[in-house]
Amino acid sequence: MTALSIRHLRVRYNGTEVLRGVDLDVEEGSWLGLVGPNGSGKTTLLRAVVGTVAVDGGVEIDGRNVVEMSSAERSRSIAVVPQRPNLPMDMTVFDYVLLGRTPHISYFGVEGRTDLQVVVDVLERLELGDLSFRTLGSLSGGESQLVALARALAQQAPILLLDEPTSALDVGHQQQVLELVDELRREQLLTVVSALHDLTLAAQFCDRLIMLGDGEVQSVGEPREVLTVDNIQRLYGASVRIIELGGGEVAVVPHRANR
Amino acid sequence: MKSRLVVGPDLPRATRPSWGQVAAGVAALLLAALGGLVIGPAGIEVGEILRALADGLPFIDVSHGLTDTQLDILWQLRLPRVVLGAIVGATLAISGAAYQGVFRNPLADPYLLGVAAGAGFGATLAFVFAPGAAVGPIELLPIAAFAGALVGVGLTYGVGRTLGDRSNVALILAGVAVASFLTAVQTFIQQRNTDTLREVYSWILGSISTLGWSEVLLALPYAGIAAVAILLHRRLLDVLAVGEEESKSLGVSTGRVRATVVVAASLGTAAAVAVSGLIGFVGIIVPHTVRLLTGWSYRVIIPLSALFGGAFLVAADLVARSVMSPAELPIGVVTAFLGAPFFAVVMRSARRMR
Numbered sequence: 003m004t005a006l007s008i009r010h011l012r013v014r015y016n017g018t019e020v021l022r023g024v025d026l027d028v029e030e031g032s033w034l035g036l037v038g039p040n041g042s043g044k045t046t047l048l049r050a051v052v053g054t055v056a057v058d059g060g061v062e063i064d065g066r067n068v069v070e071m072s073s074a075e076r077s078r079s080i081a082v083v084p085q086r087p088n089l090p091m092d093m094t095v096f097d098y099v100l101l102g103r104t105p106h107i108s109y110f111g112v113e114g115r116t117d118l119q120v121v122v123d124v125l126e127r128l129e130l131g132d133l134s135f136r137t138l139g140s141l142s143g144g145e146s147q148l149v150a151l152a153r154a155l156a157q158q159a160p161i162l163l164l165d166e167p168t169s170a171l172d173v174g175h176q177q178q179v180l181e182l183v184d185e186l187r188r189e190q191l192l193t194v195v196s197a198l199h200d201l202t203l204a205a206q207f208c209d210r211l212i213m214l215g216d217g218e219v220q221s222v223g224e225p226r227e228v229l230t231v232d233n234i235q236r237l238y239g240a241s242v243r244i245i246e247l248g249g250g251e252v253a254v255v256p257h258r259a260n261r
Numbered sequence: 262m263k264s265r266l267v268v269g270p271d272l273p274r275a276t277r278p279s280w281g282q283v284a285a286g287v288a289a290l291l292l293a294a295l296g297g298l299v300i301g302p303a304g305i306e307v308g309e310i311l312r313a314l315a316d317g318l319p320f321i322d323v324s325h326g327l328t329d330t331q332l333d334i335l336w337q338l339r340l341p342r343v344v345l346g347a348i349v350g351a352t353l354a355i356s357g358a359a360y361q362g363v364f365r366n367p368l369a370d371p372y373l374l375g376v377a378a379g380a381g382f383g384a385t386l387a388f389v390f391a392p393g394a395a396v397g398p399i400e401l402l403p404i405a406a407f408a409g410a411l412v413g414v415g416l417t418y419g420v421g422r423t424l425g426d427r428s429n430v431a432l433i434l435a436g437v438a439v440a441s442f443l444t445a446v447q448t449f450i451q452q453r454n455t456d457t458l459r460e461v462y463s464w465i466l467g468s469i470s471t472l473g474w475s476e477v478l479l480a481l482p483y484a485g486i487a488a489v490a491i492l493l494h495r496r497l498l499d500v501l502a503v504g505e506e507e508s509k510s511l512g513v514s515t516g517r518v519r520a521t522v523v524v525a526a527s528l529g530t531a532a533a534v535a536v537s538g539l540i541g542f543v544g545i546i547v548p549h550t551v552r553l554l555t556g557w558s559y560r561v562i563i564p565l566s567a568l569f570g571g572a573f574l575v576a577a578d579l580v581a582r583s584v585m586s587p588a589e590l591p592i593g594v595v596t597a598f599l600g601a602p603f604f605a606v607v608m609r610s611a612r613r614m615r
Binding site for chain 2: 040052053057078081089093096098101102105111112113116121122
């Protein structure tokens with residue numbers, strides 16, 4: 003079943019067209035990776051899906067156009083982990099993750115037992131219980147990323163968007179976060195859409211990739227179909243080698259051609 | 262790693278003020294109020310005042326030795342003055358906290374944003390051109406002040422945005438410019454209408470000295486509506502701490518929240534200005550002191566600011582009428598004398614607290 007579909011999506015910032023007619027469908031429970039060079043429109047596409055930029059064209063969740071949904075309803079369907087989340091330094095981890103319950107609380111309402119229980123469960127699941135009453139300002143980069151993920155999970159939305167979830171992390175934490183997202187996706191049947199810079203990680207974790215360039219979809223399909231030497235040369239201007247790792251896995255390795 | 266968070270009946274709570282904090286606020290307010298009631302040039306004995314106050318409570322009969330004149334001083338001069346000080350102080354403090362929340366700007370304050378200058382401008386127009394006028398049963402003065410307050414904050418927000426997206430400095434620069442401009446226009450109007458000059462000037466310097474129960478009744482409904490509206494938004498103000506875009510992604514209509522809270526805070530400021538003139542710095546000293554002591558959450562800052570703001574202004578008024586007794590200092594002089602140095606301290610730490 004299609005969890006999320008996008009039709010003829012156009013976005014302009016100050017008169018410049020950043021996305022020029024993007025179409026895509028994401029299967030329920032799958033992981034779609036958005037790749038493409040800097041400025042190709044990955045973040046804008048995610049923003050358009052969340053509804054924080056004005057768009058032309060349609061975004062549909064489970065067959066319903068998002069313009070028919072209230073903003074709270076939309077946030078109960080889609081949760082997002084921003085690339086650089088604002089982490090107010092005096093706020094505790096618990097209070098921050100509790101903000102994820104916002105779309106489930108009425109305008110003048112306050113959090114109920116369910117909301118608090120959901121937050122406790124999410125913190126337990128991500129093994130963040132010990133950090134619950136630490137302030138955000140005291141966390142390491144890896145911990146901050148997990149806490150931002152925890153807030154998104156507390157929204158209990160079936161669709162999870164991740165904007166460069168690993169760009170600030172070392173190689174070990176990158177793997178740890180992506181493995182965790184993959185486990186959660188299987189456990190909770192989440193549909194995941196993530197923008198990723200690291201093409202090798204994108205190939206290893208995503209079911210399908212969409213390569214954006216110049217505000218348009220340049221290539222779409224399984225990772226090995228999209229990540230070709232030609233595509234990467236053409237869009238990134240990078241010279242790479244694609245290395246088969248066995249079991250269908252590939253790695254994209256930069257290669258100095260003129261040495 | 263095994264986590265130790267308790268699951269089950271003892272769930273952690275969402276942030277809210279502790280009983281101890283509320284008790285401290287109530288105690289401060291009562292102490293200031295008591296000071297305001299017992300201290301004064303008439304030199305009535307404390308014990309007698311306490312007995313007379315107890316006697317004033319329903320169903321309680323206590324004998325006291327106050328003369329009728331002394332009773333009048335207590336019930337018609339000192340008590341309304343204390344009540345009004347508490348209302349104005351509480352309103353200015355929570356309005357300041359509310360502006361700081363919606364603009365995510367630690368320097369936001371009814372005075373620095375041009376709201377109070379706008380209210381003063383509106384009130385001056387009413388003073389000069391339509392003294393004592395009313396729309397039906399409602400007096401014109403607070404309405405003119407409210408309209409002026411909205412014009413002030415609207416101009417500041419508009420100008421600040423063109424300077425660069427609500428950054429701390431841009432918004433405050435815009436506020437200073439708008440306040441100066443509105444004050445200039447206001448001064449011009451006053452000078453052209455010298456017959457009301459003295460009256461307007463003493464009002465501008467800020468005073469709650471000559472006020473009685475009628476001013477309490479004038480301010481209370483507006484201040485009450487503003488306080489309730491701001492209190493109801495305290496959880497949403499906490500959400501805004503993660504910024505515009507993330508708040509939207511959490512399903513908050515940020516524009517609507519911001520507009521509602523700004524209108525409410527401006528209404529409160531206008532009510533305060535309409536009865537007491539321009540009393541600066543309460544909106545910045547009180548919420549920041551509360552914040553320094555209790556943390557980031559508006560669920561704590563707003564209710565406690567109301568209590569401590571009321572206490573602060575009642576105490577400031579007591580200082581204003583005691584230091585040169587029987588002459589009185591304008592209360593705005595006292596709050597500015599304490600507030601301006603404090604503001605410099607806040608500026609120093611403002612970069613840390615985003």
